[in-house]
Amino acid sequence: MVSPGILLVDKPGGITSHDVVARTRRAFGTRKVGHAGTLDPMATGLLVLGIEGATRLLTYIVGADKTYFATIRLGQATTTDDAEGEITARADAGSIAAVSDERITAGIAGLSGAISQVPSAVSAIKVDGRRAYDLVRAGESVELKAREVTVSRFAVLERRDDAEGVELDVVVDCSSGTYIRALARDLGAHLGVGGHLTALRRTRIGPFDIADAVTTDDLAGAATIEPADAAALVLTRVDVSADEARDLRHGKRLVGQADRAESFPAAAVAPDGSLVGIVERRGADLKSTMNMPEETR
Structure with missing residues (x-):
């Protein structure tokens, strides 16, 4: 009999969160596996999974605040607000050269604290019963409503410049429902050069940290957090x-x-x-x- 518990998994890039759930079901020999929030295939990092009866705890975890490390590319806008989309606009050399540290700091300040954010059109939000990303891929126009989110930390860790743009490595602490792709898009728009996300890694969900996660290669026999211990953390x-x-x-x-x-x-x-x-x-x-x-x- 499979014991209930919370499992922390470090998702690699290139696979979906559902792929991780499927692998976990096989490794634990049970269909009763759920998650407390997905990651895009491009993204890596922390997934919180519930095994057996512990799936009932996921509803109390899914709304927890989160930490992400990301790379933002300034100078190009894309259809998906990330590197997987087609480039829709490129900034000229003069505009890129005008992207100073001071302007970036001001742009980030405007995207910090309690803000109203329009999610990326390529998201899992449902519009008339269909996922927004399915509508976009079908060539339909999607306009999502702004939602209130909180960005408690948005800091630049490193800046790299080249002829076509500026790359920023950033760390973001935010409320559940915040789209880091939208932050990249909106920062680029504020600077007048466009922006999109090129890398994303989630390292924390509430009290759960990536340091305690297992890889997808180590799922078999992986230790879980007891339901009582997990519940007491949140x-x-x-x-x-x-x-x-x-x-x-x-x-x-x-x-x-x-x-x-x-x-x-x-x-x-x-x-x-x-x-x-x-x-x-x-x-x-x-x-x-x-x-x-x-x-x-």
Whole structure:
């Protein structure tokens, strides 16, 4: 029997996130594998996967903030806002020469903090039931609505100049739903030279770090994070007695016990270390809103 857990995987470039899920299903011998947010085939880095019952935890992870390292190419705009698209505009030498560090800093400042961002048209966002990228590839025009996101860090690590443009290695900390391709596009637009993404690597999702991830070659026998430990990393932990664990699993409230949790939702953990489920406040009571399958220990 496959034990539930959270698995951190370092996705290589050139394959889809679904490919990683498929490989994980084969390696663990189960169909019950889900993810907390995909990466484009071009991108590399952290995928958070749920195995068996731990897939129920993914909904509490998917909205976590993230860290990316990326390379932005200034001087050309593309159809996809990344290197996989066709170049639609090229800046002249004079415009490129005018891209000073000060102008880049000002452009980045305008793309930092709480901002309104129009996602890249080549995205997985659904428009009338169809993925935006499918519509674009079918030759249809797509206009996505702006959404509010937060970019808490957008910093240049290195700059490289050549005859056709400027390359910036950057690091970005941002809220879930932020498109790094859109940041590259909008920075290039602000500078008047166009811009697109040429490399992207995700290194963090909430408390989960790429340093703890396994490669796709090491999936067989890879260690997972126990559901209770994973839940306690993203939520408040509430330790409950065996009797309380039984009551929560049976849908009963823990009367007058809401003050035991510092914030909600919270992870209820049984004395044996197993995750009972996720609890919420109901007046002065604690009530389970998601129960984990009971583990045999």
